[in-house]
Amino acid sequence: MANHKSAQKRIRSNDSKRLRNKYQHKTTRNAVRRLREMSKKKEAEALLPSVVSMLDKLAKRNIIHKNKAANLKSSLQLKVNSL
Numbered sequence: 001m002a003n004h005k006s007a008q009k010r011i012r013s014n015d016s017k018r019l020r021n022k023y024q025h026k027t028t029r030n031a032v033r034r035l036r037e038m039s040k041k042k043e044a045e046a047l048l049p050s051v052v053s054m055l056d057k058l059a060k061r062n063i064i065h066k067n068k069a070a071n072l073k074s075s076l077q078l079k080v081n082s083l
Contacts, residue, residue, distance in 0.1 A: 021061070021063050024054075024057070024058060024061075024063060025058060025063050025064070027054070028051070028054040028055060028058055031047070031050070031051045031054060032051060032055075032072060032076065034047070035047050035048065035051050035076055035079070035080075036076070036079060038083075039083065040083070041080065041083040044079075044080045044083055045080060048076060048077070048080050051076060052073050052076070055069040055072055055073055056069060
């Protein structure tokens with residue numbers, strides 16, 4: 001266990017950030033999954049901007065790599081266009 005006050009605070013803040021990142025990442029993965037399962041083009045086009053925004057936020061905060069976000073956005077756009 002850490003002895004210094006700053007180290008104890010760092011442990012607490014890292015834990016809260018880890019939980020927040022985990023929640024945001026899981027929420028985005030579920031949204032991507034939901035978008036991939038859609039079969040109606042209108043609904044998919046309505047959901048796509050919010051999913052793209054979620055992916056951009058994750059990439060900006062280094063929760064996922066920027067190239068992974070770009071690849072996901074590209075594949076989702078292709079999926080929506082093919083409906």
